[in-house]
Amino acid sequence: MTTSLPDVASSEPSYTSLPLDWVGMQGIDIPLNLDEPGIAHLVHALADLQVDLPVPQIKGIHMSRLYTLLDRFAEHQAVSPASLAALLELMVASHADCHSTRARLRLAFQLLCKRPALVTEGLSGWKSYPVTVDAQWQQGALTLEVSVDVTYSSTCPCSAALSRQLLEQAFVAQFGAGPVDSGQVAQWIGQHGSYATPHSQRSVARVQVPVHPQADRLGLLPLIELIEDALGTPVQTAVKRADEQAFARLNGQHLMYVEDAVRKVQQALIGKFPVSHVSVVHRESLHPHDAVASSSMRPVRNVQPDAKGRWA
Structure with a gap:
């Protein structure tokens, strides 16, 4: 009686003779260390990994x-x-007996970062950024791409203009066209400045960029900070009234449609990455549907990295 376990994958031929692009697994739970400054904790990732089956x-x-x-x-x-x-x-070498020549890996995880309050010193909280890393090995070379989601607040420029018009009309109705006392005006604004308020919504920008295979790190936090600086209104964590007021000011200073948001982010990426894709979603508070926009940038010349692996 045989004591070896059957291995039908090796002993039986395929019923249908066709090469396969990719075979493997997806959704594997795995704890990972990130070689990223400021990230000292493990992240819980879901991993997909496959190799090709060309024979x-x-x-x-x-x-x-x-x-x-x-x-x-x-x-x-x-x-x-x-x-x-x-x-x-x-992964490719482990499947030499299958004649595999390519492998790919996707990692999806939440990057948890401590973020300071806008104004209040010593106050901070945790913010989570969804990240996807796509890596592929083909012909002895690595191609690598990262995707990050950044949540921000967007205030509609049209709604802001309409709100200002209503406030102006209410002001004229109260004071007319004659001279007014500044104290009375200040008191009136304090009571009626929110006579009409523009609508804002929680919004998400998703950015996909390549990572040079010779780079030291993935550069996730610098990318996130680049996006947040471009938008100007990243959502906050722990806040006190002073921080909430500062956030209201930021929203008033960064009015944006989806078109504005995607252009702001894409403009910030130019010159730093050879290609990029940006998509934004504004989860409308005025409508029961969302507003969306996207943009892809391709190089107009043969972009080469410098000696340190940075894109020119």
Whole structure:
């Protein structure tokens, strides 16, 4: 009686002879270290990983090999371009008997960061940023892309203009066209300045950019801060009244349609990345539907990185 376990993936041929682009697993729970300044804690990630199966007669891949490689990676490595390249290369090598030449990996996680209040010293809170990392190994080379979601507040310029008009009309109705006392005006504004208020909404910008394979890190926090600076109104965590007032001022100074928001972010990315894709969603408070916009930028010339791996 045989004591070896059957391995039909190796012993039985495929019923249908077709090559497969990708075979593997998705949604694997894994704890990861990030090689990013300011991020000292583990992140809970969902990992998808696959290799190609180019030989039609081979029935299947060895999924346990891929899982073991991912598990060892999570235990001993921090996520960086170099470590991801090494993992993908090992994934291909582990399937030499399947003649695999390509591998890909997707990591999805929430990047949890401590953010200070706008005004109140010593006050801060946690903010979560959804991140996706897509890495692929093909012909001995790594291609790498990251995607981040940044939540911000958007105040409608049209609504702001209409609100100002109503306030102006109410002011004229109260004081007419003659001379007025500044004290009376100040008192009236204090009572009626919110006679009409523009509508704002929580909004999300999703940005996808490449990471140079020779870069030291993924650069997630610098990318997030670039996006938040461009928009001007990132949502806050812990606030006191002074911080809420400062946030109201920021909203008044950064009125934006979806078109404005996507252009602000795309403009901030120009010159820093060779390609980029930006999509924004304004979750309307006026309508029961959302407003959306997107933009993709492609290089107009052959952009080359400098000696430090930065895009020119």
